[in-house]
Amino acid sequence: MDLTLLPPGIQTRLLKLGISRPFDLVLHLPSRYEDETQLYPLADAPIGTPVLVEGEVQSAETTFRPKKQFVARISDGTGTLVVRLINFYPNQVKQLAVGKRVRLYGEIRHGFWGDEMVHPKVKNVGESNGLNEALTPVYPTVAGLAQAPLTKLIAKALTSCHLSDTLPTALIHDLGLPAFADSVRFLHHPTPDVARVQLTERLHPTWRRVKFDELLAQQLSLRMARAVRRERSAPKIAPPGRLAAQLVASLPFGLTKAQNRVLLEIAKDLKQPHPMQRLLQGDVGAGKTIVAAIAACHAIEAGYQVALLAPTEILAEQHYRKLSQWLTPLGIKVVWLTGSLKAKEKRAALEDAALGTASLVCGTHAIFQSSVEFKRLGLAVVDEQHRFGVAQRLALREKGGSPHQLMMSATPIPRTLAMSFYADLDVSVIDELPPGRTPIVTKLISDARRDEITERIAAKVGEGRQVYWVCPLIEESEALQLQTAVDTHAQLSEELEGIKVGLLHGRMKPDEKAAIMQAFIANEIQLLVATTVIEVGVDVPNASLMVIEHAERMGLAQLHQLRGRVGRGAHASLCILLYSGPLGDTAKERLKVIYENTDGFVIANEDLRIRGPGELAGVRQSGVPMLRFADLEADADLLEAAREAAGQLLSQDRTIAEAHLQRWLPGREALLKV
Template identity: 40%
Template sequence: MASLFKQDIQTLKGVGRRRAELFRKLGAPSVGALLRLYPRAYEDLSRPFPVRTAPLGTVCAVRAAVEKAPTETRIRGGMTLYKTRAFDGESTLELTFFNNRYVMNLLHPGEEYLFYGKVTANFLKREMISPEFYPAASCPPVLPVYRQTSGLSSRLIGNAVREALRLLPDPMADPLPPMLRKEQTLSSLDFALKNIHFPDDMESLKSARERLIFEEFLVLQLGLLRIGGRTRARSRFQLQSDRTGEFYRLLPFQPTEAQKRAVRESMADMLGGFPMNRLIQGDVGSGKTAVSAALCHSAIKNGMQAALMAPTEILARQHARTLSALLSPTGIRIGLLTGSLPAAEKRKLRGALADGEIDLLVGTHALISDGVSFKRLGLVVTDEQHRFGVAQRAALAAKGDRPHTLVMSATPIPRTLALIIYGDLDLSILDELPPGRKETKTYAVTPDVRPRVFAFVRRYVRESRQCYIICPMIDESGSDMESVNSYAQRLKSKWLPDCRIGTLHGKMKPKEKEAVMNRFSAGEIDVLVSTTVVEVGVDVPNATVMLIENAERYGLSQLHQLRGRIGRGTCASTCILISAARNEEALARLKILCSTSDGFQIADEDLKLRGPGDFFGDRQHGLPDLKIADMTTNMESLRKAQETAQKIFRADPELSLPEHRGLRAEVRQLFQNWTD
């Protein structure tokens, strides 16, 4: 099977250069990848209906013989109709095809076919419009339906898959050891691949799915465990003293019980004999930065260096300012490393870091670049972990010798999904907000009430409050949505002429973004029109209103993240979602957001609506692309695969035993485009 992933799709019989490009577009650049391009649905032809009893308006199979050769009729607009009739010995079925001249050669009078489509009826006749059809004598009981692209129909894909299946070796190597298959009552890979594409019957399809889903979950778990690199090797950086009490005296506020619990759990790890590997999960504004600061303080006071990696330059600078204000008075030396730092300053900072003259380095992914070396890196903190991925977390940890690792995420992740993605981490949850925080009220409105919305914004601006307005696009190319700049111009000329308006978007240079955010933070901008670059950014407690245009275009978790930019102070805040959407799913999403501010409940709903593949937006920051397994519906298989993966990993972490070499190859295949 592994060698088929190296065989270009163009070498397959019936696939030429042009068609090969279409297969690559579908994600099948090789013969092996084509075999893993599983059908999205199936046509059950095993129980065809007689014409008279076929359910109306429902897709079904009907068995009947063609009565006469199709006739051709040209109609307006350059369209051609092809019509014929089929008879099952009792009733007649009228058949109509649009612009499909091939039916003239494919449908032969007197021969029986299975017609698959919707049956409609009136008082005079029963009819099918453009059904699929197959010769009854050679039609398999279940037919696959593949995800298509223009120029590549499901039938053509199926034909290519048949050719690919003929290339499977006999006997075929199976990545799952025989004993494991027996324990889990799973079919062989050979059986599974053949029956996932062309099942002998529905029971065989079920068996094939169970096997492939379990295998995919198992390979995913083994890959995450290996990349996470969790070992039980003893720590070189065991803390000798807990300095938490000193740190709490530095704070200008009383930490919440949830913060204290998270610090306590983390300190217990760092005082123990093994490296800490912990995820701090907390909703927007729950105080994760203070938890990380407490751990950095204790680590540095125990003679170590610490590093904090953030996804954006704006957030990295904010962390550097916050931590400097808090920790510099205690003698802790803090450095900031970002991509925009001039080369001479980078060299100077790297030298100071290597010499141990910087205790805490804050920065973007520049922290994992070549040339950055620490003298005694004992603690690694990754903020907004889902934006980096496991491999980048591991790359930062590799700058030290098994340092303690703290991962922070302000994107609430359903506990099950968190355990999958961060299976090598212990979990602490910050489930309470600091005292004095007011809940943000959220309303979904239609565009026709926009005048009232802007009257509401003006009233708050007159009270010296500030407002965010979120636009989905930077420019208008290929889109009917307004750009940030044109939207801001309309605000100035029509809706908010007396307000000071600023703009922020991803195409601005880092220093320009920072200047705008600094002006907004200083109260020099009343209304900031922005794309989602403010999703993580500088805290502005005075911003109490957020208006989100085209709200239906965002996922629930992203809307919740955006909403978290307000409600940072002690004043009541309001989030207004403007949407012209009418489809039920979009309206349901907005209704959920209006009904709760619990990020974990929102994350659960978002996972149900969008599935794990899209949960984190860009796939390179979330999970590898799963082909068949679904974490929302295959929970029992997921649980079994997790247990099995942990058992295998404990016994053979390198997957080097002969019985695990096939799994090792599968792990490498699944993660090859994800860990770069």
């Protein structure tokens, strides 16, 4: 079977479905099934569930009230049924001509003219029309590719592709799973006696076999990517540690046990001859930046340069200011490099990086540009790593051969997600907050009580504290009808006389944003109205009240990040989640989670349950294949089994591992580069 022989239009549509080779058709499994194996008499056909019925067309006409539609009535001797087509074509009218015997599949419901089917699937009945022996598959498809030709292509692939097992019989037997060939054939054409819930909920043993194979392929690819990276050489960084000791001694605070533990793990990695690939996790305010600064000191003392990347200019500048404050007194030159720098400043920063006079370069995506060169890059620190894609991380590696990489994330990653999508990384967790941090109280308040909020703001400012007010949009959107940051700024400026109200959003020029943030840090602005550009990294200890407008429209991770902008000092802090009713079930569930929990890992697990892995922690940008069939929460046992099996296969029979990967992830070479 050769897909390149198909018409170009069909090939294009198949590619949109992720189908580029015949075996992809085998793995293109049905999204649902229709039961055309049982024919119901009209008198006994159940209401409200899809059924197959048959009868002769008694009448058919096009009506124009209340709007144009085609109405036919069929009978089978036991009862009658109305068929309504609101949008129809001449061939459908011909199919439902009076006297024709037809078979209909659809959901019967009570209508104005009696029991009816609206837009059923219609087939004309001939003498040899028997019933189907298996459930009818319904496949995911795209516009221009109907079910019939797609079904034919899949049927051809099932007969022409090799479906023999790629895995050892003993492994499959030990896990109690069916053969691969039996599994995919069954899932494409299941027998009608199978419990429907087992199919729709993907609980049937054949589904478990497919999910295990998918998870195993992912685990194998990650382990092989890790092995390839370990074959690369990286600088051994093992200085005496005097520079790091000087930095720690100069700090006005002490390090936590968790920070010290993580620093030992990083120092051990830096001494290795292969590149460190470590993910540093820590909840909001856990002290990841100082850990990165100490790691940077190790690299700088050993004669190497360090690059620190952040996804936004606000966060990059925050890092630049903080690191300059810590490291400049130690004789370390820190420079800032972003796309918005003036030409003269940019040339100077590029020269400092290329000549090696800058030991630490803080910046945004600008660091990835080809014009940026380092004399001796030894360590790259990537903050909020999930916001950077695979190509960007590859570009960073090429700046210095194979520098050590420390990736930081304030979005805690649930265990099953870490096992699945981050299994090729070493993970360090800062699991305690620095002493002196006050817990943040969270309140849910309807936006009908906005007046109470402004009174609370005035009281907080009167105590010398500062306030954030976060809005989700900059300009009015007819679709969402949300209060905008611009309007809110104008409204609060009018209501809160004597209080300096600032405005910050992503469309402002970089120097304007920097000036506003600096004024807020200096307490020249008491109330900062902002969009979600302040989600990460902004650190103003005097800010103790956060108001988040339309909180019901935000995700859990974002709400947790925003809430973490307060509670960074010794003052009691409050986060008010303003919501607009009525709330949907998912919005209620999210707000309940954020109200009841402050632990980022608990919130991340709930986020995984509600949203799924594809939207969480940058999995879509991770370069790791997305899971189509397995569910990390429901199939945690299969994930554990796949992890164990991957290790065994790679150590005992790499040929089997390669064959399995070729079936599931052909062309995985791009993964091995990251």
